[in-house]
Amino acid sequence: MKQIKPTKHTKISFYLGLIVIAFMSFAILADLFGVLRLKGIDFYFTIRPQITPRSDIVIVTIDDMSIKELGVWPWPRRYHAEVLDFLTRAKAKVVGFDILFADNAPDPEDDRLLIDAARKAKNVYFTMFFSPQKRKRAETKKVSIVVTTEKEKAVEEFLPRFAVTRLGTSDTPTGGQEVTIPITDLSKCSKGIGNINYEPDEDGVIRYGQLIVGYKGNYYPALSLCLAAGSMGLSIDQIKVGRYIKLKDDIVPISRQGKILVNYVGPFDKFKTIPYYRVLTGEMPESAFKDKIVLVGSTATGVYDLRVTPFSANFPGVGVHANIINSILTRKYIRALPPVLGLMFVIGFGLLLGYALPRLSPLLKAVFAASLFAVLVTTGVVFFNNNIYMDIVYPGMAVLFSYFTISLYLFIAEEREKREVKGAFSKYVNPEVMEEILSAPEKLQLGGTKKKLTILFADVRGFTPISEKLQPEEVVSLLNECLTEMADAIFKHEGTLDKFIGDAVLAFFGAPVEHTDDPQRAVRTAWEMQQRIDVVNKRREGGTHGLLKIGIGINTGDVVVGNVGSHRRMDYTVIGDNVNLGQRLEDTAGGGQILISESTYELVKDIVDAVKLEPIKVKGRVQPVQIYEIHGVR
Helix, strand or coil: CCCCCHHHHHHHHHHHHHHHHHHHHHHHHHCCCHHHHHHHHHHHHHHCCCCCCCCCEEEEEECHHHHHHHCCCCCCHHHHHHHHHHHHHCCCCEEEECCCCCCCCCCHHHHHHHHHHHHHHCCEEEEEEEECCCCCCCCCCHHHHHHHHHHHHHHHHHHHHHCCEECCCCCCCCECCEEECCCHHHHHCCCEEEECCCCCCCCCCCCEEECEEEECCEEEEEHHHHHHHHHCCCCHHHCEECCEEEECCEEEECCCCCEEECCCCCCHHHCEEEEHHHHHCCCCCHHHCCCCEEEEEECCHHHCCEECCCCCCCEEHHHHHHHHHHHHHHCCCCEECCHHHHHHHHHHHHHHHHHHHHHCCHHHHHHHHHHHHHHHHHHHHHHHHCCEECCCHHHHHHHHHHHHHHHHHHHHHHHHHHHHHHHHHCCCCCHHHHHHHHHCHHHCCCCCEEEEEEEEEEEEECHHHHHCCCCHHHHHHHHHHHHHHHHHHHHHCCCEEEEEECCEEEEEECCCCCCCCHHHHHHHHHHHHHHHHHHHHHHCCCCCCCCCEEEEEEEEEEEEEEEEECCCCEEEEEECHHHHHHHHHHHHCCCCCEEEEHHHHHHHCCCEEEEECCCECCCCCCCCECEEEEEEEC
16 A cells, blocks of 8 residues: 555654664664674685685695594694604705693603604794783692693793784784693794684684784784794794784784784685695605695594584684684685664665655665665675675664554554545545545545535425324435435445435545546436335335435536535535535425536536536526426436
8 A cells, every 4th residue: 555645744744764773773883683793704704705715725634534534532742742753854945833831741751752853844833822801820739830830931921922913003902811832842843833823703613813912011922923924035024913913014903902804715615635644654655745725624523623613613723723714824714894884874875765765655665675775785895805894784673663663653653644535535436446546545635625516416205294104213224225325326436325315315426536428427327216216115115105206506617615614523424515406406306307507518428318407596696597407328
């Protein structure tokens, strides 16, 4: 259904749009729907075409098959020493172990072999981990406390050598309260130590990589950043950090917390992987690792280094490092548009929908809102495919909230108006005309308006003397039967029944619904009334009331039509000189006669057989009025 009066609800709809804008603006500032916003990032990843990563990134996987071949994890560190020696002979560019060697091995020889292999390789990076809180230690074990304190003191002396260079002023990245590093001798012989800190989002999914961690005044890089820089020939102190990370002439964008949105290329198997046991046993040729960036990490289910990512709930942590390295080396970073753009979208959509929806039909409302939403999503997808992240969740919710809120209000308002119209007109018009009014209410004018209508007056002649012969209930029954037949004829031809005046009827044609043949409809109605009253006479043949006759007058002309009355009681009726003329014609008509004015005759002469009568004088008119009597309707 179209709007009854679009301007009537425009202001309220606009205010509802403003309310949605205010709510969504607060939601953006408070990030009320943060989880949905994060799921929007996952949506982008799942529909984006997968990316082919660099071929020089190789992952040596500690997988289930390797554990089956080599035994239960953890393995002796001599295994890692042998793998590292093999990668050194293969001339791997850099090697990163995503394994935390925090404690001494049970066999000191294992540690010695790994340390010697790392010292010989000169291109190996190990891992450290920063705890957000200090771990509690049992005060009863005083000896352990002394040892731990001495170890921490040693760490504090050499750890800063693995810090990056601060570039001017910078925001404070996420900080650690305590650090766990590899055993001291292994740390000292490595090319660098990178953190493996990952802070999942509130829904447990890892979407951001922690490239920089602050600890006691220094900034420390992630393992992925160390390997990317090392493959470019940079040492850790050549990594410069400010409001961004600078690697030679390359700029790596980071957030205020030192994070980067990981540009996942796709599932983990997009990267080249080689099982650990095949490297250890020499099954792989050295050429497979020449000039490669090699990551050694776990993918086995029992080693517990599986993470939740947009692509999988069991994504190996080493794969996150590989994705970050690929982003840095290909310079394909996902850059987020400023949040103020999302706020601008929210404001624009709220204002646009508040203005447009009350002016549209329900179907166009849905099409318009769906089109806005589709354009928003398509724009976001196109941007993301070009490594630009645009939040569509909050603007999209602004579209949905505005559409449902305004549409619900308009629906309730229209239903209320429909009930009012139906209540007002159900007694005037037939059901078909009522449906036409309700289907196109914008054509309806309830206020007084001047309009050319055809007026019909009909009166039952001689009803008073007949009623004197009947019982009261018989009088009412007879009158109801006559008026019902007359009203049915009016409704059949889609006229408007104005009122019953005793045993008379006032009807008009052309309002509230206008037809091109309203005068013809009025004449056909009058002719059918005469036929129907004959049927009533036949049904009551043998009664004592006598025969009933109807005198009818019809006139066409300009009248005022609209709601007339007091604030307590109003009727949809017609007033004016042409209404009076119609009543004067009915007064003049005898029983069984149909008299029409000349203005009506000119409009119906093609369908009636009529006789021209002598003009009559009408009160208020100087010139006599020419009238015609209808003898038949074709």
